[in-house]
Amino acid sequence: MVSPGVMKTYVVVMILLVVAGTLYDIWHKKSARYFFDNWQKSKDKGTKDVEIAGLALQTAASEVLTSSEFCNPKRRIAHLLTMYGFIAYAFATFVMVFWYSAAPGTPTPFIWPLLWFLGALAVCVGGYWFWFVIRADVSAEGQSPFRLMRADLFILSLLASVTLGLIWALSQSTFFLVLYLFATTVLFASVPWSKFSHMFFKPAAALQKRVANANGSRNNLPPPADKPDVFGSARRQPSHY
Amino acid sequence: MPTFVYMTSCDGCGHCVDICPSDIMHIDKTYRRAYNIEPNMCWECYSCVKACPQNAIDVRGYADFAPLGHSVRVLREEGKGTISWKLIFRDGREKNFVSPIRTTPWGSIKGPAEYTAPRPEDLKSQELAHEPDALNVEGGLPALSRDQLKVGVV
Numbered sequence: 001m002v003s004p005g006v007m008k009t010y011v012v013v014m015i016l017l018v019v020a021g022t023l024y025d026i027w028h029k030k031s032a033r034y035f036f037d038n039w040q041k042s043k044d045k046g047t048k049d050v051e052i053a054g055l056a057l058q059t060a061a062s063e064v065l066t067s068s069e070f071c072n073p074k075r076r077i078a079h080l081l082t083m084y085g086f087i088a089y090a091f092a093t094f095v096m097v098f099w100y101s102a103a104p105g106t107p108t109p110f111i112w113p114l115l116w117f118l119g120a121l122a123v124c125v126g127g128y129w130f131w132f133v134i135r136a137d138v139s140a141e142g143q144s145p146f147r148l149m150r151a152d153l154f155i156l157s158l159l160a161s162v163t164l165g166l167i168w169a170l171s172q173s174t175f176f177l178v179l180y181l182f183a184t185t186v187l188f189a190s191v192p193w194s195k196f197s198h199m200f201f202k203p204a205a206a207l208q209k210r211v212a213n214a215n216g217s218r219n220n221l222p223p224p225a226d227k228p229d230v231f232g233s234a235r236r237q238p239s240h241y
Numbered sequence: 242m243p244t245f246v247y248m249t250s251c252d253g254c255g256h257c258v259d260i261c262p263s264d265i266m267h268i269d270k271t272y273r274r275a276y277n278i279e280p281n282m283c284w285e286c287y288s289c290v291k292a293c294p295q296n297a298i299d300v301r302g303y304a305d306f307a308p309l310g311h312s313v314r315v316l317r318e319e320g321k322g323t324i325s326w327k328l329i330f331r332d333g334r335e336k337n338f339v340s341p342i343r344t345t346p347w348g349s350i351k352g353p354a355e356y357t358a359p360r361p362e363d364l365k366s367q368e369l370a371h372e373p374d375a376l377n378v379e380g381g382l383p384a385l386s387r388d389q390l391k392v393g394v395v
Contacts, residue, residue, distance in 0.1 A: 034249070071294035072254055136268045136275075140255025151273035195272070205249055220314045221296055222325035225339045 004101040014188040021191025046215030063206035085122025092116035154194035157187035243283035250297035257289035319347040
């Protein structure tokens with residue numbers, strides 16, 4: 001339906017859009033400058049030397065791979081589903097486009113379409129769960145799940161992309177292919193206005209937090225308290241009657 | 242001293258939105274992070290500061306006694322039932338305080354929604370919803386009997 005050259009060009013253009021959008025985001029929001037200023041402040045206030053490589057490994061193993069920064073377990077599960085689903089979906093797309101699209105006679109190993117479908121489904125499960133139930137706008141603010149705002153651009157374009165991709169894959173309809181390409185283009189081209197680049201910034205912020213805790217500056221937070229013998233006072237029964 | 246949010250630390254969980262008695266903690270429409278929409282209307286109860294699991298909410302001191310360069314940071318430790326405050330003054334002095342915030346373990350008190358809903362006929366009762374059980378008073382609420390009242394004593 002679509003020639004391999006066009007598919008490859010499209011994927012390369014999307015990757016370039018993400019790179020350009022992220023660089024623009026760094027320049028426009030001054031996020032890199034903010035990060036390095038904080039890093040320097042923490043270093044100046046720190047009382048201990050730290051080994052960055054070890055902390056980076058801990059950050060990668062905890063905050064990055066298991067989304068441990070989320071205090072709400074449901075949100076953490078939804079984020080893990082969405083994150084690993086998107087990685088599987090994007091990686092399988094990349095492999096199928098660049099390795100198995102050129103020669104139509106070459107059968108694509110079963111694992112890649114399977115990974116693509118499972119990834120897209122995981123994104124749908126985690127994403128729609130977050131969108132309709134867990135999102136703070138709905139769970140805390142009490143807003144309708146259908147109230148749209150700019151913060152929704154990333155999650156909505158991601159959900160639209162994978163949902164339309166699944167519908168297109170099952171129906172092979174040109175109409176849904178056009179919608180799928182449109183949603184995917186919005187997802188990757190809207191990096192400066194969406195939360196897409198959080199996947200690059202969040203690990204840096206998590207590392208900075210770990211470094212601050214390790215070097216003693218703790219972002220000015222107080223040290224942990226000594227555990228009291230009893231919670232508050234020993235009085236458990238009201239005695240003011 | 243009203244509160245403010247470090248948006249890079251906030252993960253948009255909504256705990257502060259839930260707990261704010263003044264309903265001024267809300268979710269930003271661009272970044273989906275919490276922020277204090279009206280610091281002038283802040284009651285300064287610091288419920289949001291204590292509730293934030295990411296330590297992302299701080300206190301903005303008034304300029305007359307806490308000028309620029311100061312820091313007021315708060316650490317809540319659920320397992321210990323404590324809240325610690327660290328104040329750094331502009332001249333570098335530090336003050337640290339630790340206070341108990343609970344008399345019972347964190348999470349041990351039932352929220353209103355966890356009780357059974359009051360029946361319509363409970364409106365005729367002198368007791369408030371879930372009293373006396375929720376007050377944790379043994380034997381019911383204390384009350385004066387008629388023979389304990391004396392004429393002429395207000």
